[in-house]
Structures are given as C-alpha cells and as structure tokens.
Amino acid sequence: MKDADLAGIYRTTLGQGSRDVLAIHCTLAHSGAWRGLAKAMGDEVTLHAFDMPSHGRSADWSEADGDYQDAGAAAAHGILDRPMDLLGHSFGATIALRVAMERPELVRSLTLIEPVFFAVALQDAPDQVALHDADAAAFFEMYRQGESEQAARLFNRMWSNGPRWADLPEQTRAAMTRAIHVVPACSPAIYEDRAELLKPGAMDRLTAPTQLLRGAHTHPVIGVINDGLARRLPNATSMVVEGAGHMLPLTHVAQTADHLRHLFAQTVP
Template structure:
C-alpha cells in the first residue's frame, strides 16, 4: 500500500526524522514536538492506513501491521531518526529489527508489543473488547479500548468522532496477531540485539502496568538503551505532555 498522507514541519533538512502515531490517532499530534525539535531534525509523519487523510485498509491480506510496516518502510530512503508511539512504536521497532542500518536513533514511546510481557489483566481487557466487536458492538468496543488506551472521554466526542472511532476499532482487532502473539517475529532471537542505534523507551508514569513490563523486557535485550518516565502522564503523553516528550527525544538524538 502506498499513497499515505504525509505531514511535514520545518526543521533541519540535513537530518530527517520519521514519526509514527498511535492507533486511532493521526499524524497531526506530532506538530508541537516537531516544532520543539526543529533545530535538530525535520520531522515527517504519515497518517497510517485507515487514519487521518490516508486511504483506508482493505482488510488484507497481508495483515494490518504488515501493511503499515511496508507502507512506512517505503518512506525511508536514507538512515534517519525513527520515533513511534504505541502501535506506531511497534512498527518502528519492527523496521529497526529488519533493517538496523536504516535507523540512526530509535525512540519508542509506550510500545504496545504485548507479546514481550504477557499480562493477565490486559489480556482480559483485550479479550472483552474482542468479544464485543465480534458481537457487533463496535461502538462499545471502541469506548472500552479508548478508556484505557486512548485517554478519551467517549461522551465528549462528536457524533462524527464516535463514528470514526467505531470504524477504526477493527484495526485494533486486526493488530492482535502482531501485538499479542508477535506474528511479525519482532522478538525473534538476535533481532533486538542487532539494533546498534541508541534506543530510548519513554513511558507515562501513570500508564497501565503492562507498559513498564514491556519496557523491561525490551531493554533487557537492546544493546544501547535508556528509559524515561514522564510524571503525571498516561499513555497519550505525546499529546498531553509534548514538550517533555520532545526534550527526551532530543536527548536521544544527541546520543546518535
């Protein structure tokens, strides 16, 4: 799949960076972070398939995570700084494992690679969401998902917003094999160990407990990794705490 809608902000054209947004979001939220980092890098960010102004996903095959990864990989023409949030962080990590030479630095914000640290409470939540979706209750499934992973007050959304989020919950379900069972083999032997770029894992201090567990599991295998927590932040910290996130990304850029 090609033709992703790209957003680009002014910055240092000699040092490109690519930022990948979360599930059910869009690339616009990288704007404040891109402006804070404009003297260091120039950030470009795609709307992922089925999000923002990019084309919808046709349902595959291949699976959704693979479609996103291939579409993003087409945008990389030289080594760059790769930044990802949530599902976008898992795509960034998948690219770094497959082509470590393409990544100058890697910043993973709240990576939701659940297969790295299985968590019973999170599994129950995702199973409940899946059951609601399968029962034709897509709106209820979206509301339950966003209550934990989106920081969204469902009742405050417009009807158009609710309709969009209800459509997008199918993409969450379509990502389960990659995120919960690692069908993409991101965690394969030697994969994480081959990433020689500096990696930073950023978390919100108030995020679900599975996030620090994932961070621990990934960090144990990455050769050059740092971790940071943003006080008062949850899963959506690039939106709620953009300046703190930008400062942390900047520190990782300097390490490269």
Template sequence: MTVLPAVAQGLHVRRLGRGARQVLGFHCTMAHSGALRGLAQGLGPDVAVTAPDMPSHGRSPDWDGQGSVLDRMIEAGIALLREPMDLIGHSFGGVVALHLAVQRPDLVRSLVLFEPVFFAVAKQDRPEDTVEDARSMQPVHDALAAEDPETAARLFNRLWGAGGTAWSDLAETTRAAMTRGVAILADANAQITRDPHGLLRPGGLDDVAAPVLLLRGAHSPAITATANEGLARRLPDAVSLDVENTGHMAPLTHPARVADAIKRFWSRG
C-alpha cells in the same frame, strides 16, 4: 505542514516542520499523523517529521483486511526510509518503528519508542500482566464481535485514551474518526500479542545498531513497563525512562515533556 504524495503503500503521508534533521514518525491506534504535530514542534525548528496515516486512520484509505496492518506499515516505512533518519513511534506505532529498525538498521540513526505495545514481550517475561490486559480488553473485543465499533472505540479510548473527557463530550468528528480507526484493532492485537517476525528469538534484536530510548508514562498500565524493560534488556544499546505525571497518551497530552526527553537523548550523540 506539508502533505506528501500518498506513495507509501497507498497511505496518506504528511510532513511536519522543515528542518534538516529527518524524522520518521508513527502515530498510535485511533489517532492520525497530525497527532504528532505538538511533538514535532517541541523537537524544534531543526526537525522535520514525516508521518504516514495508518489504514482506517486520518486521510488513508480504509483497512482492506489483506495481510496484516503491521506488515502494511512496515512496508510503508521502508518506502519512506530513503536516508538515515531518527524513528519515533507511539504505542502500535512504536511496534512498527521497532520492526523497521530490525529490517533496515543501516538507515536508522536513533529509535525512540513511547510505550510500544509489543506485549509478546510481557507474554515471555511476565505472563500475569498479559492476563490482566486481556481481561480489561475483553469488552472491547466483545463489542467488535457484536459489530458495534462505536462501543468498541468508546471502551478502548477509556482504557488507553487521555482520560478526563467523557465520550459524549468529544467532538462528533473525533468520535467518528476513532470509531473508524477501531477497525484495525483485532488484527493489530494479533500482531502485538505474538511475535510474527521472530524479534524475540535469541539474538532477534541484535542487529538494531542505533541507540534506543524507551519512554513510558509513569501512570500507565503495568504491562507497558514490562514491555519497555523487556525490550531494554534485549536491545544492544537501550535506556528506559518514565515521564513523570503522564500516561499512555503523553505524546499528545504532554508533548513538550516527551520532546525534552528525546532532545536529551539525541544530545548523547
């Protein structure tokens, strides 16, 4: 693992692997760039993954509340897209990667999105799914409003985390990192439930020239299927697949399975 200079909008950036095939990766909320290590290893020795830490995550500075986290990450991605690269994004990181593919289609060789939480798609296609998501997330937002970030992190992790491990059984450093990361949730939620850059307007995704793979854990909430299928219909060259016996955190819990799906997709040429 090589640590790169913090050149992308002041964010910490790391490099996983030393291969010739250049990949730009974006982690999910309450994780960090190192969470992509297993996936990078599964992709093989020919791959090198460059991955920034989001604000308030990993070794990046705390979120300063200026602008939006989405725009900050898009700007960071543009700074790192210096040659044609494959993009991989998980959850909110998938939303970032999608926006990059729209803004710089000339530098995106392929696009892999694992459950991009762009729930503005569901708002258009199946609004009842967004009602259920809002209901399940309300306790998280209530905890944030009450300035109780640890409770918000615990509840969010219960909804979207790997599951199977009680909050009290997580390492203290892990709980602290998740509690720190939850600081971006309110802003991120505002970006994913609306469409600030107009990607869903008629023809808004037509410029994405790269082939797109939309992946989903077969046991994930229904809204993730609605988002993936809706994006697949709107993108010029996209396929949507489920990864069996996995959930939202499959890139961390089952990185070999996810990597195998990506390698099969890449082999299409």
C-alpha cells in the same frame, strides 16, 4: 494494503528542521498527532509522518489486504530512504521497532513510546498480559457483537485519560469508530510476534541509541514491555515520564521533546 497500493497511504511532513525523524502514530489517531511535538521542537526537526491504513486520509484496510502490521511497515519503509531517527507510539512503536530491525543501517536513533508489544510480556510476566486482557475484555465483547462505536469508546477510555467520549467532536468519534476494526487485526504482530522480532539474536544488529518511554500512570503491562525490550536491545534505556499516561506524546509534549533532544545529542546529525 499490498505493495502496489502504497499510493493509498497519506504522507506529510511537520516542521522544517535539519534532523529528519520518521514518526508513526498510535491506533485510532493520525499523523496530525505529532503537530504539538513538531511545534515544540521548532527548527530542530522535520517529522515525516503517515496515516496508517483506515486512519486519517489513508485508504481503508481489510483482512483481504494482508497482515495489518505489514501494511504499516511497508508505508514506513517507503519513507525511510536515508539515515533518520525513528519515533513510534503504541502500535506505531511496534512498527518503528520492526522497521529499525529490518533496516538498522538507516537508524540514527530509536524512540519507542509505550509500545504495545505484548509478546515481550508473555515471555517475561504473563500475569500482566492476563490483567491487561481482563481489562480489555469489555472492548472485545462489544467488537464481537458488532457494536463498533461502543467498542471504540471503551478502547479510547482504556488507553486515554483525555475528554469523555461524549465530549469528543463527532468527527473524532467517527474516525475512531472507522479504525476500530484494526485493533484485533494487530494481534498476530503484538501477541504472537508474527515478524519474529523476539527470535534469539534478532535484535543484536540494532545498535543505535534507543530509549523506551512510558507514562507513570499507564497500564502496568507497558512497564514490563519497556523494561523487557531494554534488556534485549544492545543500546537501550527505559524511562518513565512522571504525571503522564499512555498518551504522553500528546499530553506531555515538552517532556517528550526533551527526551528526544537528549537522545539526539548522542548521535550524529
């Protein structure tokens, strides 16, 4: 998506609370993934969410539209027009981090849940990235062969501990298959740090209270990423949600809500 095409991004609000939160979903999901959290937090928050390109009700994305993370960041910037709390999950967390660094004056707090920012681990523990890439090899092979549905199945199995692929509704499987082409397109941002978020001194301006959450049963590379970001950000802590995996904001809604409440208590409304 180019700037002129931002009308192709579907936006929604969830909840009617006094605290405005910009929430960015993970790959192969959509803005509705935040409904459980909005319900759990009742009248505490209003979640401002959008469907990333090729997800949910947003328009499709192709390589001709430019860098994929650029498209997601542009959509987020279109919502971030006043002080807000930023919340992101997985690839959505990499967008939240980027946007927060680009507009720190509008960030009250930042919550990054399982950010797949492999460039951090490439600096700190490249062996863990190699382990992840080996685990993901079957997915990439299916994608290279043009087997989009099988690629989506393998990607979902790697990151989700939810229902088996065959047990998912046909509509859900189709939505994941539709979006699977964006996964390789994320590589320049999450492996190569195309936006130069790790450039020395780049994170120094992001002084808002920040928390990095991960599930106790997630891929080991996520722990390296979260702890690495916590060391680099001026005001950040890294925490583990027991019993959870990568999809913790959906499977452990109450715990996620409690972590947000604790963080919000450290900032002005």
